[in-house]
Amino acid sequence: MKVSINPITQEVCQIPSVLNDDQNIDNFLNHNRGKKVVVVQGLGFVGAVMSLVCANSLTEEYAVIGVDLAEKESYWKIKSINDGVFPLVADDPKIEEFFNRTKKLGNFLATYDPKAYKHADVVIVDINLDVKKTLKENGALGSFNVELNGFKSAIQTIAFHCKEDVLILVETTVPPGTCEKIVKPIIENELSQRGLSLKYYRLGHSYERVMPGPNYIDSIREYPRVYSGTTLESANAVEMFLKTIIDTSLCDLTRLEHTNATEIAKVLENSYRAMNIAFAVEWSRYAEEASVDLYSIVNAIRVRKTHANLMYPGIGVGGYCLTKDPLLASWSRRNFFQSSSDLDMSINSVSVNDQMPKFAFDRLIQEFGDLGNKRITFLGVSYRGDVGDTRFSPVELLFVLVKNTGAKILLHDPFVTFWEEQNCSIESDLSKVLNSDPDLVIISTGHNVYREEHTIKKLLEIDACKIYDTIGLLDQGQISKLQTKHYISVLGRGDLK
Ligand SMILES: NC(=O)c1ccc[n+]([C@@H]2O[C@H](COP(=O)([O-])OP(=O)(O)OC[C@H]3O[C@@H](n4cnc5c(N)ncnc54)[C@H](O)[C@@H]3O)[C@@H](O)[C@H]2O)c1
Secondary structure (H helix, E strand, O other): OOEEEOOOOOOEEEOOOOOOOHHHHHHHHHHOOOOOEEEEEOOOOOHHHHHHHHHOOOOOOOEEEEEOOOOOOOHHHHHHHHOOOOOOOEOOHHHHHHHHHHHHHOOEEEEOOHHHHHHOOEEEEOOOOOEEEEEOOOOOEEEEEEOOHHHHHHHHHHHHHOOOOOEEEEOOOOOOOHHHHHHHHHHHHHHHHOOOOOOOOEEEEOOOOOOOOOOOOHHHHOOOEEEEEOOHHHHHHHHHHHHHHOOOOOOOEEEOOOHHHHHHHHHHHHHHHHHHHHHHHHHHHHHHHOOOOHHHHHHHHHOOHHHOOOOOOOOOOOOOOOOOHHHHHHHHHHHOOOOOOOOHHHHHHHHHHHOHHHHHHHHHHHHHOOOOOOEEEEEOOOOOOOEOOOOOOHHHHHHHHHHOOOOEEEEEOOOOOEEHHHOEEOEOOHHHHHOOOOOEEEEOOOOHHHHOHHHHHHHHHOOOOEEEEOOOOOOHHHHHHHHOOOEEEEOOOOOOO
16 A cells, blocks of 8 residues: 655655546636636646636636656645645745635646646646765765656656646746657657647647745745747737636736747856855855955846845755756757857856755864764744745755754744655654754754844753854844854855954
């Protein structure tokens, strides 16, 4: 018997042995008779919330079916949605509001049965497309490769079941060239084999800029979008659909001429950010060597509008996107467009960013000495503030390195109850971890709760210890207050004494 464990509740779900969900799908469609059907492929951080946005469309009453895999990593999401519990923890009240509305209307079903695609007027592809990386001992990037097989088979599944006039909208971040060179041929080949016309299907690309966190829903619904189609008719169909879910009175839709262009736009956007961060890393080391505070330098420069997005230093780059998207771009350049060159600066940015947690660790040892037997509390394991997402979190490498010293570690995160990658539970009671008499507190994630006044007050109540702020969360006033009792060190701020 196969099971899937819900990482939020630890509930153990049995995966059905016969993967036929016809009855539930039929009941759902009967209940939603007359509505257009949107099927979202992939119920992860993007697809689950995109499903809510579609089910709460601005202009249409859609019946939304979310499809994920009946696998141990993902089946729990399907079960959780159908049990009425949204499978994500995030600090956006609109998520609950939107989900409650779908429960009231009965217009959102989750399933593992790919037969759902045969009912779809629109299929939105929100699955993962991974890059496999090997790292060198110092954390630098070794080699990497793009794993296209899972993506290809997902498209194949859609093409095997879909109607001949379906609109397929790819939102997954893909190596540029994918819609034209991979998706289109698979769909056309399959439709032809099924004896269907190739005239009526529509295929487009519109990448996600969703930002998990307090504005999760609005970062889809009220955020500018870039889109394209493989034909003029496809681009028009994508535009019409997007206008039903995106509030175009608040944000623009920008059409680009080709799917290659929108695909490049996505990876360029993220490569730009990854490079900006890598740039800050190099300068933060320099600033520390020169014993100056890079935060105040960056603030002074940021007043120039042309330099307003210069980044601050930090513990590293995490999450699913910035750690891989520059590599997708470089891979596509060589493999889809036969270039003999890589995107060297973009690749290097990933490598520099991947090494940051190791640097944060080395600096820690340099400053605090041997950590063996010390009691160390980490504040935050998520890769980003106010989000329960630990994928490729830079905290992980720092945690592993600190753990290997023999230190006794307590982990806190308000958004993560179980850290899947490290297979351990996470404490959610902040008082408990701070009252554990730590020798060192490492501020590792920018959750807002850590900068709130009550947290600073709590920190002032505990015995004198060392505080290592790896992300520049504390402001100058808070540092001054805490320095009256504790020793404070901030990555990138040079010598604070
Ligand atoms: N997370 C973000 O903040 C974010 C932001 C912008 C863009 N993106 C991009 O959006 C895409 C999805 O990201 P995510 O964070 O939601 O990933 P995720 O890993 O959280 O979710 C992907 C889901 O797709 C499912 N899946 C895989 N193959 C499937 C198949 N054949 N049929 C049905 N389901 C399948 C997986 O089981 C998983 O649940 C990626 O390309 C990512 O780069 C993510």
